[in-house]
Amino acid sequence: MKKLSYSFLFLLVIFFHGGKSFSQNIIKLDSLQLALKHAGSDTAKFNTLMQLSNLYNGTDYLKALEFAREAKEFAIEKKLKKKELLAETTIGNVAISQGNYKIAATHYFNVLKAYEEIQDTSGIISLNNNLGAAYDRMGEFDKALASFFKAQEYLNASNNGENKKLVLPSIYNNIGNIYQTKGDPNSALTYYEKALDLALQVPKLKAQGIAYNNIGKLYFNELNQPEKALEYLTKGLAFREEIGDLGEVARSLVILSNFHFQQKEFAKGKQYAQRALEIGEKIGSLDIQSSAFGRLSEIAEANGDFQAALVAFRKSKEFNDSIINQQASREITRLQLQYDFEKEEKIRSEEASQTRFKYLLTITALSxxxxxxxxxxxxxxxxxxxxxxxxxxxxxxxxxxxxxxxxxxxxxxxxxxxxxxxxxxxxxxxxxxxxxxxxxxxxxxxxxxxxxxNDSWKEFELRFNQVHSEFYTTLRKLYPDLSPADEKLCAFLRLNMSSKEIAAVSQQSIKSVEVARARLRKKLNLTNTNSNLVSHLANL
Incomplete structure (x- = not known):
């Protein structure tokens, strides 16, 4: 029996805690937008940017990232170090919601080092918990468990009893997830029940939803009690719907789709997968769309509709490839930028020394x-x-x-x-x-x-960067909102490849490539112009 996919772990450091319906979040969004325009102090503006980012993190990841980055830049400009760290943590939160786990871990680790330097206990607890979540997503379970236990150790050593009630449910849920992954269901259930008990006492709706969801998966996957599993999974979905976090709602729907698929209830499984897919498309989540198409492919194959299964499988693979490429390309870009910056600083220093020496030599050698x-x-x-x-x-x-x-x-x-x-x-x-x-x-x-x-594409991309090393840098500077799929299409067009050739390389239909080209023209602001798309990219 296939295991249900694990839900996202709860991230601690956030300003906005949704506890109401999605319609109420819309009202909150409008009021925050108004508050941002009339913010009378630096703190008010920063807090509003952060609240906007965390509110969008449940519905629109790109918007969430935009506000988090703006908050970080504002904090740097105003020299507000702790607020800068909080904004960078939120950027990591958005990245992990998108499925960019390596990027999230990088941000979390940078912030954790800063908190350790200033001995900020609350920050150390939060970032160890978040870093453990990122390690879990990357499959480094021992590192994840070590991070969670470190967070628990710092929390138990603190004297803030109320904070323990708020934070411990998240840590217990996370530790339980790791034990379940490592094949220790009894230890996992113990921690899940601890998390649920504390979350019910506070009460804390988001932690309750996660705990119900985790216990439901455990009863289904490891303890083979489907009726009990469905009871807990349904409660988990209800709590997430009450909170209004569309991303977590969609992930619960994927889990329920897999549950009904394993129970041979294909019609119900298909309904849940399609609902998850609709939400994934709405909020722009690649991992949700990939999982939903994967479920639909399995259901179609079980029903004997092999053509539909093949189409859904290709879609699932396409989104999964985008996630992998996005993780790799963004991490490589970050490392490259860091390397270039350090190299330029060294060159500037050397050039300054050489300039001073030349001036001295010129004065001495006037004779x-x-x-x-x-x-x-x-x-x-x-x-x-x-x-x-x-x-x-x-x-x-x-x-x-x-x-x-x-x-x-x-x-x-x-x-x-x-x-x-x-x-x-x-x-x-x-x-x-x-x-x-x-x-x-x-x-x-x-x-x-x-x-x-995919290795062929990676080899192609490596060779392309060797030949056209400045192409991606210029493209991302001019059009920062392009997706990894858009960048891949730009690379093919830069080589003057036809739609038929691109379709053959990328495993898509020619019609899909033509649609992607039309969307790319719009993103490059070439709509209603006479500019040729290939010529435009060749001149970058």
Whole structure:
């Protein structure tokens, strides 16, 4: 029996705690927007930005990230160190909601080090809890457990009893999750029940929803008690709906979809998966859409609708690939920016030292100006010759790499065209074979789709960056809101690839590529203009 996917762990450091319906959140949003315009102090403006970010974190991740970043920049400008750390923590919270776990862990770790330096106990507790959540998402369960126990240790050592009641349910839920993952259901149930008991005492609706959800999954996956599991899972969904957190509602729906699928109740499973998909599309969550399509693919296959199963599987894989690419590309970008910054600082320092030395040398050598002029002329010409040689070598290197890149792209096109051609031919043959053999054909077709090799794309992207190293930097500077899928399409168009070639490489239909190109024109502000999309990207 397949295990239900784990729900998101509760993150501590937030300003807004939703406890009302979604309609009430809309009213709250309007009032916060008004408050932001008329904020009379630095603290009021910062707090309003943070509340907006946390409110949007349940409905629109991009908006949530936008307000969190604005809050951080404002705190840096006003030299409000603790508020800067709080804003960066919120950026990590949004990242983990999006499924960008490595990015979230990076932000959390930076903030944790800062809290340890200033010996802020509350901050250390919160960030250890959040860092443990990120480690859990990345599959580093021992590190996650160590972070949660460290948070519990600091919390137990504190004298704030009320804070313990508020925070401990989250930590207990998180520890229980890790024990469940590590195959210790009894320890997991103990911590889940501790979390639920404390959450009911406070009361704390979000922690209650998480605890009910976790206990329900445990009864279904490990303890094999489906009736009890459904009771707890239904309660968990009800609490999350009452809070109005659409992301958590969608994740509960995915879990319930899988529950009914395992119980062979395919119609109910499909209803829950479709509801989750609608919410995932609305709030822009890649991981929710990927999970929902995955459930729909399994249900369609169980119903014998192999064509629908294949379509849903491709969609699930497409969103999952986007999550992976987004994590990798953003982390690489961050490291590259840090490296470039440190390198530029070192160059500036060296150039400043050289400038001072040249001034001193010039003043000292005024008496022998003619000889110095000759020497300088000689040095300049020598450097010019070296620069010219370097430029020639660089141009030759770019030409070679461009040829390699073209060869790589053609290999991808031929490989994917072959896979698609074989799949289409098998689909045609499938109609002619006996019904009892059709499932075998469909499984072969699905296996062919699963054989699509992401490593080829990674090799292509590596070669592309070697040849066009400034392309992504310029593109992200001019259009920061582009998604990883948009950036991939820009790279293909930069190589002047046709829609048919792009479709072959990216495993999409030509129609899907054309739609993506039209959306990209809109994002690049080329709609209602005569500008050619390929020419525009080539000139970046």
């Amino acid at each position: 022998v100006g003619l000889i110095l002029a000759v020497l300088i002329t000689f040095i300049i010409r020598s450097k010019a010759r070296q620069t010219e040689m370097k430029q020639k070598n660089l141009a030759l290197d770019v030409e070679i790499k461009n040829k390699e890149l073209t060869t790589n792209v053609m290999y991808l096109i031929r490989k994917n065209e072959l896979i698609n051609n074989v799949a289409e031919r098998l689909l045609k043959l499938q109609r002619r074979v006996l019904p009892e053999n059709q499932k075998v054909f469909q499984e072969i077709i699905l296996d062919l789709q699963r054989e699509a090799d």
